[in-house]
Amino acid sequence: MKLHIAVLPGDGIGPEVTSQAVKVLKAIAMEFGHIFTFEYGLIGGAAIKKSGTALPEETLSICKKADTILFGAIGEPKYNFDPDAKVRPEQGLLKLRKELDLFANIRPVIAYEDLLNHSPLKNKCIKDTDIIIYRELSAGIYYGDKTLSEDGQSASDVCQYNRFEIERIAHLAFKAAQSRQRKLTLVDKANVLASSRLWRKVIMEMAPQYPNVTLDFYYIDNAAMQLILNPRQFDVILTENMFGDILSEEASVIVGSIGLLASASLGPKYAMFEPIHGAYSKATDKGIANPIASILSATMLLDHFGLLDEASLIRKAIKKSLKLHITTPDLNTKYDNISTSKVGDFIEDFINHPEETNLN
Amino acid sequence: MKLHIAVLPGDGIGPEVTSQAVKVLKAIAMEFGHIFTFEYGLIGGAAIKKSGTALPEETLSICKKADTILFGAIGEPKYNFDPDAKVRPEQGLLKLRKELDLFANIRPVIAYEDLLNHSPLKNKCIKDTDIIIYRELSAGIYYGDKTLSEDGQSASDVCQYNRFEIERIAHLAFKAAQSRQRKLTLVDKANVLASSRLWRKVIMEMAPQYPNVTLDFYYIDNAAMQLILNPRQFDVILTENMFGDILSEEASVIVGSIGLLASASLGPKYAMFEPIHGAYSKATDKGIANPIASILSATMLLDHFGLLDEASLIRKAIKKSLKLHITTPDLNTKYDNISTSKVGDFIEDFINHPEETNLN
Numbered sequence: 001m002k003l004h005i006a007v008l009p010g011d012g013i014g015p016e017v018t019s020q021a022v023k024v025l026k027a028i029a030m031e032f033g034h035i036f037t038f039e040y041g042l043i044g045g046a047a048i049k050k051s052g053t054a055l056p057e058e059t060l061s062i063c064k065k066a067d068t069i070l071f072g073a074i075g076e077p078k079y080n081f082d083p084d085a086k087v088r089p090e091q092g093l094l095k096l097r098k099e100l101d102l103f104a105n106i107r108p109v110i111a112y113e114d115l116l117n118h119s120p121l122k123n124k125c126i127k128d129t130d131i132i133i134y135r136e137l138s139a140g141i142y143y144g145d146k147t148l149s150e151d152g153q154s155a156s157d158v159c160q161y162n163r164f165e166i167e168r169i170a171h172l173a174f175k176a177a178q179s180r181q182r183k184l185t186l187v188d189k190a191n192v193l194a195s196s197r198l199w200r201k202v203i204m205e206m207a208p209q210y211p212n213v214t215l216d217f218y219y220i221d222n223a224a225m226q227l228i229l230n231p232r233q234f235d236v237i238l239t240e241n242m243f244g245d246i247l248s249e250e251a252s253v254i255v256g257s258i259g260l261l262a263s264a265s266l267g268p269k270y271a272m273f274e275p276i277h278g279a280y281s282k283a284t285d286k287g288i289a290n291p292i293a294s295i296l297s298a299t300m301l302l303d304h305f306g307l308l309d310e311a312s313l314i315r316k317a318i319k320k321s322l323k324l325h326i327t328t329p330d331l332n333t334k335y336d337n338i339s340t341s342k343v344g345d346f347i348e349d350f351i352n353h354p355e356e357t358n359l360n
Numbered sequence: 361m362k363l364h365i366a367v368l369p370g371d372g373i374g375p376e377v378t379s380q381a382v383k384v385l386k387a388i389a390m391e392f393g394h395i396f397t398f399e400y401g402l403i404g405g406a407a408i409k410k411s412g413t414a415l416p417e418e419t420l421s422i423c424k425k426a427d428t429i430l431f432g433a434i435g436e437p438k439y440n441f442d443p444d445a446k447v448r449p450e451q452g453l454l455k456l457r458k459e460l461d462l463f464a465n466i467r468p469v470i471a472y473e474d475l476l477n478h479s480p481l482k483n484k485c486i487k488d489t490d491i492i493i494y495r496e497l498s499a500g501i502y503y504g505d506k507t508l509s510e511d512g513q514s515a516s517d518v519c520q521y522n523r524f525e526i527e528r529i530a531h532l533a534f535k536a537a538q539s540r541q542r543k544l545t546l547v548d549k550a551n552v553l554a555s556s557r558l559w560r561k562v563i564m565e566m567a568p569q570y571p572n573v574t575l576d577f578y579y580i581d582n583a584a585m586q587l588i589l590n591p592r593q594f595d596v597i598l599t600e601n602m603f604g605d606i607l608s609e610e611a612s613v614i615v616g617s618i619g620l621l622a623s624a625s626l627g628p629k630y631a632m633f634e635p636i637h638g639a640y641s642k643a644t645d646k647g648i649a650n651p652i653a654s655i656l657s658a659t660m661l662l663d664h665f666g667l668l669d670e671a672s673l674i675r676k677a678i679k680k681s682l683k684l685h686i687t688t689p690d691l692n693t694k695y696d697n698i699s700t701s702k703v704g705d706f707i708e709d710f711i712n713h714p715e716e717t718n719l720n
């Protein structure tokens with residue numbers, strides 16, 4: 001297969017983890033006889049430095065021309081303490097999601113047997129957890145009108161949803177549930193928010209189309225608790241943009257490190273694959289950033305194009321790396337010098353020599 | 361001391377837990393020679409049934425006349441599946457908070473040594489956790505304009521804050537930090553939301569007034585993760601209304617049961633004390649509801665009026681009850697028949713005979 005992949009490394013640890021994912025994709029292309037080409041674009045803080053805007057036209061056009069997109073991370077610490085900044089790295093990502101109409105962000109949360117000990121949660125509470133979060137990604141409070149009053153004394157954000165925006169991601173989530181444990185949980189705050197009540201109404205109206213899916217509803221506050229108390233109760237979680245952001249990052253504690261969570265952002269025409277972690281600038285260029293989330297994002301990319309054997313080989317390589325403690329420090333209690341690129345190298349090797357490595 | 365206390369039991373388990381708190385307050389009055397009088401008001405689903413409104417005028421005036429308010433819980437399951445309902449139980453609570461200008465909701469999260477095993481988190485991760493959450497309670501998305509388009513196809517909520525609303529709770533939180541570990545964490549989503557950027561700006565401008573307080577900032581998604589990964593890093597958490605709702609319910613997993621978390625809602629003129637748990641209707645009238653959150657709310661009420669010995673006696677009684685496994689089933693692995701009122705009776709007894717009970 002020929003795939004032209006736009007690569008947007010972004011800020012902080014984005015470049016170093018993304019380069020491991022590219023390394024792994026190249027190994028896959030080699031091993032399976034595919035032709036993967038890569039074209040790089042600037043986004044976020046890196047783009048602001050160069051061009052004054054967080055999403056240059058050129059980057060957008062690279063993305064639109066490509067078959068798919070691999071995204072790194074975004075954010076720079078200096079903006080954290082500059083609430084007045086007009087141009088901000090995150091705008092690049094938000095605008096990209098919007099321009100490409102990436103409305104469904106899909107975030108799997110799977111407890112790896114070999115990592116159970118790394119979670120702050122008791123093994124028995126998280127063992128066998130297998131959740132998939134469907135986060136709406138193109139609307140809600142991220143995109144509603146934002147105001148700052150002229151005197152700077154008051155500010156507001158609007159959370160808006162319409163039926164179409166809810167329905168299209170809900171169909172994906174219902175279908176995912178059908179192919180899994182047939183359980184869908186809508187997370188909202190319908191006891192307080194009008195937008196949440198619309199979500200609830202639309203989902204209730206859609207439910208009869210998916211009679212074999214058991215549907216339940218949690219308020220976001222309760223969901224944030226239940227996710228930790230008893231994560232195994234969940235199969236597919238469907239929720240709006242900001243609640244999905246919160247819940248999925250929270251869910252990383254089940255897996256043991258946020259450095260392990262990948263996601264797919266899908267739209268009618270485009271698809272982008274991105275770790276759920278941020279730019280984590282403190283770790284930049286130290287060789288300690290966990291590349292697995294980025295490599296797993298590449299794996300989801302392969303799945304998306306039906307390259308299932310390829311994806312599954314990478315997953316095997318990742319499991320092996322975890323078993324052998326070939327992991328970055330966030331997960332390593334055995335060795336203290338396994339760097340970002342060493343993890344990538346191990347996975348690349350495994351792909352190049354699957355038979356041998358399997359014997360280890 | 362003479363205290364006239366408005367009691368609003370509300371819905372679900374509200375009445376049964378509140379009656380234990382009242383029992384305990386009566387015992388305290390007896391033991392310490394105070395005169396506590398109680399006046400009951402309807403609110404929530406219970407009030408809708410009787411009067412068609414979630415906060416009858418009479419209830420509001422009972423609250424305004426009283427020295428303070430003890431609140432139970434609110435919510436009825438039938439509204440969960442009726443997104444079109446115009447009158448909803450929660451409106452009663454929201455309106456009450458607004459009418460009384462209860463802008464600061466203070467939620468302590470303390471890991472009890474005797475309950476560490478009840479948490480899904482590993483003991484070593486939560487031991488000695490002692491956090492206090494300052495949740496803004498009278499503004500934000502709970503109170504902004506809500507719209508549902510005429511055709512019912514689109515809905516929105518506005519999250520709005522002004523400087524004054526941020527400053528007044530921030531002063532309380534900074535002061536709390538000064539009397540504790542001197543660490544204040546602001547939780548927001550300033551990389552995306554304009555209202556969050558105003559929060560950040562205001563807090564940064566206030567910081568020099570509290571030079572001995574270390575200030576840091578977390579995005580809500582990161583905070584939801586950090587709260588579980590390493591709760592001991594937090595001292596005072598300050599945040600807006602909805603984020604506070606989410607974080608505090610999530611934090612209940614540290615303590616072992618949401619049935620243990622109490623809160624104080626303070627304003628310039630009034631003060632209300634309420635468990636953070638909801639109406640939990642499934643448990644209503646089964647004698648299994650944990651009354652501790654309500655009893656602890658009463659304890660915070662006593663603290664508020666400077667009745668520190670009284671409050672501390674109740675806290676001792678609660679600790680004793682936990683040690684002796686005199687707890688409702690949510691926390692009990694030893695006995696399976698300790699009811700809501702038995703827990704209340706034990707604490708009442710302890711107060712009536714502190715010397716004897718202490719010998720146990």
Ligand SMILES: CC(C)[C@H](C(=O)O)[C@@H](O)C(=O)O
Nearest residue numbers: 074090093245276551552581
């Ligand atoms: C960087 C930020 C804007 C982004 C978000 O909140 O969506 C990130 O946290 C994520 O989850 O992808």
Ligand SMILES: CC(C)[C@H](C(=O)O)[C@@H](O)C(=O)O
Nearest residue numbers: 191192221434450453605636
């Ligand atoms: C019942 C509900 C409106 C309320 C809230 O969200 O504030 C509750 O969850 C709480 O935390 O006190």
